[in-house]
Amino acid sequence: GIPPGGKFDYQIAVNASGQHGTFWVHAHASGQYVDGLRAPFVIHPPKEAHSYDDEFTVVLGDWYHEEHAVLLEQFINVDNPDGVEPIPDSGLVYFAKNGAYLGPKVGKSGSAVGFNENATLPFVPGKTYRLRIVNTSAFAAFFFWIDGHKMRIIEVDGTDVKESPIDLLELTVAQRYSVLVTARKDTSANWAIHANMDTDMFDEVPATLNPNATASITYSASAPLKDLGFVNEYHDVDDLALVPIVPVPMPRATRKIELEVSFETMDDGTNRGLFNGVTFNLPLVPSVFSELTLGPNATVANAYGPLSFVLNHLEVVDIVIKNGDSGKHPFHLHGHEFQIVGRSSNYKSHNPKENPRIVEGQKNPIRRDTIQIPSGHSATLRVVADNPGVWLLHCHIEWHLQVGLAVQFVEAPLVAQKRNQPPKIMSEHCKSLGKPFSGNAAGHASTTDLSGLKLGPYRIV
Numbered sequence: 001g002i003p004p005g006g007k008f009d010y011q012i013a014v015n016a017s018g019q020h021g022t023f024w025v026h027a028h029a030s031g032q033y034v035d036g037l038r039a040p041f042v043i044h045p046p047k048e049a050h051s052y053d054d055e056f057t058v059v060l061g062d063w064y065h066e067e068h069a070v071l072l073e074q075f076i077n078v079d080n081p082d083g084v085e086p087i088p089d090s091g092l093v094y095f096a097k098n099g100a101y102l103g104p105k106v107g108k109s110g111s112a113v114g115f116n117e118n119a120t121l122p123f124v125p126g127k128t129y130r131l132r133i134v135n136t137s138a139f140a141a142f143f144f145w146i147d148g149h150k151m152r153i154i155e156v157d158g159t160d161v162k163e164s165p166i167d168l169l170e171l172t173v174a175q176r177y178s179v180l181v182t183a184r185k186d187t188s189a190n191w192a193i194h195a196n197m198d199t200d201m202f203d204e205v206p207a208t209l210n211p212n213a214t215a216s217i218t219y220s221a222s223a224p225l226k227d228l229g230f231v232n233e234y235h236d237v238d239d240l241a242l243v244p245i246v247p248v249p250m251p252r253a254t255r256k257i258e259l260e261v262s263f264e265t266m267d268d269g270t271n272r273g274l275f276n277g278v279t280f281n282l283p284l285v286p287s288v289f290s291e292l293t294l295g296p297n298a299t300v301a302n303a304y305g306p307l308s309f310v311l312n313h314l315e316v317v318d319i320v321i322k323n324g325d326s327g328k329h330p331f332h333l334h335g336h337e338f339q340i341v342g343r344s345s346n347y348k349s350h351n352p353k354e355n356p357r358i359v360e361g362q363k364n365p366i367r368r369d370t371i372q373i374p375s376g377h378s379a380t381l382r383v384v385a386d387n388p389g390v391w392l393l394h395c396h397i398e399w400h401l402q403v404g405l406a407v408q409f410v411e412a413p414l415v416a417q418k419r420n421q422p423p424k425i426m427s428e429h430c431k432s433l434g435k436p437f438s439g440n441a442a443g444h445a446s447t448t449d450l451s452g453l454k455l456g457p458y459r460i461v
Contacts, residue, residue, distance in 0.1 A: 001029050001429065001433060003429055003432045003433050006432065008425060008426075008429070014043055016045075016046050019043060020043040020044060020158065021042075021043060021155055021157070021158030021159065021160070021176070021178075022040070022041075022042055022057070022134060022157075022158065022177075023042070023043065023158060024038060024040050024041055024134050024136055024174075025038065025039050025040075026038040026039075026136065028398070028401065030069070031068035031069070031072060031138075031398055031402060033136070033138065033398065034068040034071075034138040034398050035064075035067055035068050038061070038136045040057045040059055040134050040136075042057065049154070049160040050130070050160070050180065052128045052130045052180055053124075053127040053128050053129065054127060054129050054130070055097070055129060055131070055132065056095050056096065056097050056102075056129060056130075056132070057095065057096040057097065057131075057133075057134065058093070058094075058095055058132065058133045058134070058144075058193075059092070059093070059094050059095070059096065059136055060091075060092065060133065060134065060136065060137065060144065060171065060195050061091075061137050061140075062088035062090070062091060062092065062137040062138055062139055062197070063089060063090040063091070064086060064088055064089055065089040065090070066086075066089075068138075068398075071086040072402060074086070075399055075402070075403075076270050076271075076402070076403060077270065078268075078269035080270075081265045081269060081270070081271055082271060083263055083265075083271030083272075083403065085139055085202075085203070085397070085399045085400075086399065087139075087202050087203070087204065087205070087206055087209065088137075088138070088140055088197070088209070089206075089208070089209065090209070090210075091142070091195060091196075091197050091210070091211060091212070093119055093193070093195045093213045093214075093215045094119055095119055095120075095121055095215070102119070102120075102121075118216075119215040119216070120190075120215060120216045120217065120218045121215070121216070121218065122218050123183040123184075123217050125183050125184060125185045125186065125219065126183055126185055127182070127183050128180055128181070128182045128183070129180070129181050129182075129183065130178055130179070131151075131179050131180075131181055132176065132177075132178050133169065133171060133176065133178070133179065134171075134176045135171040135172065135173055135174060135176070137173045138397070138399065139173065139397050139398070139399060140173070140197045140198065140211075141170060141172040141173060141197070141328075141330070141372070142170070142171050142195050142196065142197060142198065143168055143169070143170055143195070143197075143198060143231075144168065144169045144170075144171060144193075144194065144195050144196075145168040145169070145193075145194050145231060146181065146191065146193050146194070146217065147191045147192045147193075147194070147226060147227065147228040148184065148189075148191040148226060149181050149182075149183075149191060149217070150165060150181070150182070151165070151167070151169070151179040151180070151181055152164060152165050152166070152179060152180045152181075153165075153166050153169075153178070153179055153237065154178050154179065155176070155177065155178035156177055156178075156239060156242060156366070157175060157176050157337065157367075157369045158176070158337065158368075158369065159366070159367045159368055160244065160246065161242045161243055161244055161245060161366070162242075162244075162245060163180065164241070166179070166236075166237055167231070167236075168231060168236060169236075170236055170372075172330035172370065172372035172396075173330045173370075173396040173397055173398075174330055174370045174396040175368075175370045175372075177237075183217075183219070184219070187219040187220045187223060188223055189219070189223050189225070189226045190216050190217060190218045190219055190223050190224070190225045190226065191216065191217045191225070191226050192214050192215075192216055192217075192225060192227040192228065193214065193215040193216055194212065194213075194214055194231075195212075195214075196211060196212045196213070196230075197212070197213075199211050201327060201328065214227065239340065239366050239368065239371075240340060240343065240365075240366060242366045243364060243366075244364055244367055247363065248364065248365075248367065249363060250339060250341060250360070250361065250362040250364075250365055250382065251316045251382070251384060252360065253316045253318040253382055254316050254317075255311075255315055255316070255317045255318070256317070256318045256320060257317060257318070257319050257320070258320045258322065259275045259276060259319065259320065259321050259393075259407060260275065260276055260322040260324050261273070261275065261321065261325050261329060261373075261395075261405065262274045262277070262325060263403075264459055264460075266279070266458060266459060267456070267459070267460050268456070268457040270403075270457060271403065272403045272404050272457060273395065273403045273404050273405030273406075274404070274405070274459070275307055275405065275406075276307075277459055279403065279404030279405075279456070280306070280405070280407060280408075281305065281306070281404065281453070281455060281456075283304060283305045283440075283441030284435065284436055284442055284443050284452065284453055284454075285435070285437060285438065285439055285443050286435075286437065287304050287390040287410060288389065288390045288420075288422065289422070289427075289430075289437045289438060290303060290304055290410075290438075290439065290440055290441060291304075291389070291390055291413045291417070292413075292416060292417055292420065292422070293437075293438040293439060294413075294439070294440065294445075294447075295417075296414070298310075298410070298413035298416075298417065299413055300447040301410070302450075303440040303441065303446070303447040304408065304410055304440070304441050305440075305441035305442075305450060305453060305455075307406070307407040307408065308407070308408050308409075308410055308441075309407065309408070309409050309410065310409075310411075310413065311385040311409055311411045312385060312412065313385060313386075313388065313411075313412035313414075313415045314384065314385055314386055314412075315384075315385050316382065316383070317382070317383050317385060318341070318380050318381070319333075319338070319380070319382075319383060319393065320379075320380050321371075321378060321379055321381070322347045322378040323347075323373040323374065323375055323376065323377055323378065325375060326375050328372055328373060328374040328375060329372070329373055329395045329400065329405070330370055330371070330396045330397065331370065331372075331373060331379075331393065331394070331396070332369060332393070332394060332396045333369055333370075333383070333391065333392075333393045334391040334392045334393070335387045335389060335391035335409075335411070336369065336383050336384075336387060336391065337367045337368060338368070338369065338371075338381035338382060338383045339362075339365040339366070339367050339381070339383075340366050340367075340371060340380070340381060341358055341359075341362060341365050341380050341381070341382045342356065342357075342358040342379070343379050343380070344356065344377060344378040344379075345376070345377055346376055346377070347376065347377065347378035348376075355378075358380055365382070370396060387411060388411050388412035388415040388416035388419055388420060389416055389420060390409070390410050390411065391408065391409045391411060392406055392407075392408050393406065393407050393408070394406035394407075441453050
């Protein structure tokens, strides 16, 4: 972490053949992105896969009027044994272009961020626009649609895809979509943009919350706004049907890791998120340092603490996430995009229609880095371990990450020891924060001694 008053320069090499697309920057430490430390981040390729005249970034988010630290104390509390999440106070929609947020006045940029009912996108008749839509929420998923206009998906989570028409987008937390929208030819009306929170995720909807945020497309400042209201029937995104423009054949998996999700009231009276009956705790020593300082013992998963998996270099892994919780969850994998090679609508079923086998040999499965899995469903994510380092897989509902719904993958540690060298300032920051930066998860030169590492709480047997 960066200590108070400290600084850290992130230098990210982007080459012509490297990663590109729509992303976002945010902090997970101490829930800082809940309090606003979040922003869209776009990497342009030398040549775009699709043609369009102009582009805007559309940022969706939820907003709490109380600080994260206060809400977290109420959330992880014996007085909240069922783990009822804090409900946002507001929904946000704001727009950006060329690195600047657009203000509430048509086409004007500057310091005024346009998250208000007057936020608007200026459209010119007949032009085609790319909208890069990012859900930066801590909790809320959004339904997004535009009255009087057609959308065509061209990107998901940094993967360019062939055009696919869509009426409405559902964006779970941390997902990104790019759509093409062709402006109408008449300027007699302006049109509403809708971003409605998915309130099914909330235990209750407070009377003070308006879950339906509305912005607009402006053709003429003097034209009336057309708001067609709610959509009663629509066709949502089937991301398995999307086709990446750059094909990547499906490799054959050599390993399977199964992760079953649950939430339970634990032996300390608090409610926690669990993978395979265990809740995740951050190690005392950042795992990237453990990986680099344990020598040959870096291949022993136990050295990194519970819910740590060591992956061999270039092995192909199926990560099967089974959602045994009553709610849907967005799962995000750091350091990779995964191929979605299978889904089940009932992972406990023996009915092949509900729980089909994986079809091997798929020519070009969709690739993304964030997936929503409904209650009772499962998804199989195929990953090639080609990025040595330490990578988190977690629920991107920030409240659920805070209560341990995460695992970490320690990838190719012996290769990482040869390739990866953290800048010296990282260890200096650890020193100033009083944190160890060598040894196993507890700071010991051992694969078994985890004394001093916070473990638990545990399930009530």
